[in-house]
Amino acid sequence: MFRMKLQRYIAGLVVTFYLVLLGYLYLHIGQEKSFPARPIAIIVHSKPGSAIDFMARKVAEIARKHSDVAFVVENRTGTQGLVAMQHVLDMKADGYTLLGVTKSFLSTVMVNKSKVSMNDFLFIANMVSDPEALIANKSRNFYSLEDLIRDAGREDYTQVWIGPGTGSRDHLMAMKCWKTLEIHNTQWIDYKSGPQAVLALMRDEAAVYVGNPADVRGKTGLGIISITSDERLTPLPDVPTFKEQGYDMNESMWRGFAYKRGVPEEAIRYVTGILQKVVLDEEWINYCNESFVFSNFEGKDEFTQRIVDETAETNHYLKKAGMLVNYIKESSVHPVIIFILIALAVFFSIFAYNRFHTHRFNYDQIVAGGILSISFFFLHLTFLFQIPESVVITSPSLMPRIWIIVLILLSVLLIFRSESNKPVTRLTSPGTVLIIITLLLIYLVTMQWIGYYITTPVFILSAMYLLTYRKISIMTINAFGFVLFSYLVFNELLHIDLPLGWWFL
């Protein structure tokens, strides 16, 4: 008796705490008067610790000195920045979502032929300019661009240049260098990631690595041949520029901030003002020196003009590299219809086989049929790849086709082997599982609209009820307690905000 009373008391307490939390989270929404009333999010497209993430975090840290509200960095990775760009476009243009932008976005948008365009954004401030650097293993004794040109001129020799990505900034930079330095017998090898490319350079697998000056930090075996800025970097006084050696080339990676178009003038003025104060801060200057970048503040107009100029140039080089073609043929029939047709054909064949052998469908055959359908569908998709011969060395369909053929053979074998099996019988029906899955899907959809804090207890309580648990006070303690627990762990301890729901924001 006492135990039940205690449980009821705790349940009441947990619900009270929950309601207080809801009030705390939701009541202040919509009460904003002048900008800024709440923290400003900086959306970053790459993982924590990357160059732009580091810059954004530094800006957020310094801005704290000059702003009434905090700047909070949020990483939204994926599709070379498109995920982050799309996220900013999905948010209200109220000035509370700032996008960290880099030069690589220009090629991302073009190469992916994405619906997102640079015109959707308002480029409010460029912060740094990070010169491109040609880096070599010291054992090659490349001290100047002339050394590099001489090396490339050797007979029966291909000078290998490496870096991360095909069609990436570094790749385009390499092409631009070849043109400027007038060297021809070169090859670009894409090492997928910067660290792997640097490792390859340490092993002396290539002549040049295209990267940024900071890439040589701590690596005694590597040296910078030249950087592409107008002047030398203060922390690297011995590294010459292209210009000094007679080549007019200024190529650098910029990093700055943009808003979605339509943000109120008040917000643009406020944030630009803060950023202007940031670049004058001593801590900022130290950051730039330590990261081997130039502090290069450009306001809205100047920055926008830069984007326009460089978009045209990027387009030119991407075309030259064969990157702006369609890699996938348009199919006249919708893929879903093709998949259904394939599945029908596969299951009809299994059915026919079973008729012939007087068997009934069994579970293994159903699974094998599903896998066969998926495999044939993928096989069909590989035939839609169209790869220009100029760029391809190994086919993108090679590996998928190997796996597809293996899967098809194994599945067919399973269908033949399973003939001795009895049809699968199960003691229980999968009904409850299907209801749980439906419940999960409803939870997924409603969570986006009305937020995590409201939908989660509802989901947990209904799932417990479905699984025939009936002690109300225990259910309440667990469901609401879980929400309080997740608030404490995620919001307070780990500083990740759980979604509050589009409907309220």
Added chain:
Amino acid sequence: MGILNNLWLGLQEFGQFLPIMMMLIGVVIGIIVGVLPGLSPSIGVALMLPVTFGLDPISALVLLVSVYLSSNYGGSITAIAINTPGTPGAVATTFDGYELTKKGKPLHALLTSLTASTVGGLVGTIILILFSVPLAKLALSFESYEYFALGVFGLTIISSLAGKSPLKGFISSGIGLLFVTIGFDTELPFSRFSLGIPDLADGIEFIPALIGLFALGEIFYSIEKGDYKEKKKSARVNLSDKLRVKQLLKLKSVIMKSSVIGTLVGCIPGAGGTIATFIAYDQAKSSSKHPEEFGHGSLEGVAAPEAANNGSVGGALVPLLTLGIPGSASTAVLIGALMIHKLDPGPELFTKEAGLVYGIFISLFFANIFMFLIGLLGNKLWIRIIAAPKSLLYPIILALSFIGSYFIQNSVFDVGVCIAFGIMGWLLKRGDFPTAPVVLGLILGKMIEENLRLSLVKGEWIEFFTRPGSLIIILLAVISFFMPYIRKKWLNFGKNKK
């Protein structure tokens, strides 16, 4: 003398109030990060990065390294308790850990995992201190040919993961291998098989798929079997059946061997701790006196992946500190932290900042020991959770899987991926298809394809067999693939003879 001297310097650097506090906090946070599905060690380290801005270098790095280390252990707790690997490195721990829980012996599994993790972490640290220079050479010698061979070697492990039907095991791995080709091509800037769906353009996110396959798949399967109807507190958790020290001591050779495997594979940039756990599991099985117990609740099967997983932490620090190359997602964040504190990782770091480097090493030692103590205390809590009625537990795990999948990139699509893989895991499980090979396929597929194609760009097929490194690994792969069958034949032959 040099090392002793440096260790003394390190002890002085570490032995102050703030670094010790940071180690304690880091271990606790790391375990929490590990326990929560979806929060992998690298995300945990990244979340703590901003906190370190205001700290001195040694305290900052101690905090991050402690989070990294203990989150690798934390992942095993949920793997054992609820079949949900809290981190990718804990996948192999579910094979036997969860089986032990089902048999009412979760405490055995938890203690074994804790001990193995601690010893693995310590061995990794010792190897890091003594052999970082030769290991750096190993890391540097790995070219695309060797990575490809290592990927193929990893695939051969399926033959020992497959369970009853090797055919079904191979099919499962094929699914993983095919699905991982979805997304950006490894060479050209276009997305394969994504059907124009923007969220799929980058491919399937690994962690939601993993949570779906294991956590959701298992829950759906259990619900179908109707085991939530047991109303009583699960009587299956038998607390009186204590794990004896003797039983743990029996595991010493497995733990030592797996720790070394973990450290060695961990130090190869890009290979990582997860692959190490599978290799260690496979090795433990093939050298065990009771291979038939694997997959049915073998203590060796819990000890091997856990020792390897925590051993890999020491390994991953080798290329980071000696070459300045991050070998894993977590160390990629650590390199950012080093730079924030104006430290250039690379050979010079050992001479210029010996106190700091050895301070980190010393902190790893103490963090391991502290992790052991916290783990012992925590076990009591986990046992209570395991004993809760299933109808109460399952909805909470489902909600937890939801947040876990959401947080990797704040993406609702990823939650959908988690549910889809949950359904797939359930359907496969119903037909006795093992799900572990799917995960293995997802882990290895990219590594195999990227490096095969890079190798072909650089050279010819023949180089896979003319380079000693890749040749040795390929031969090991062949042996490892046929080992279970040869063993079976051999045992049968022995029986017939008798």
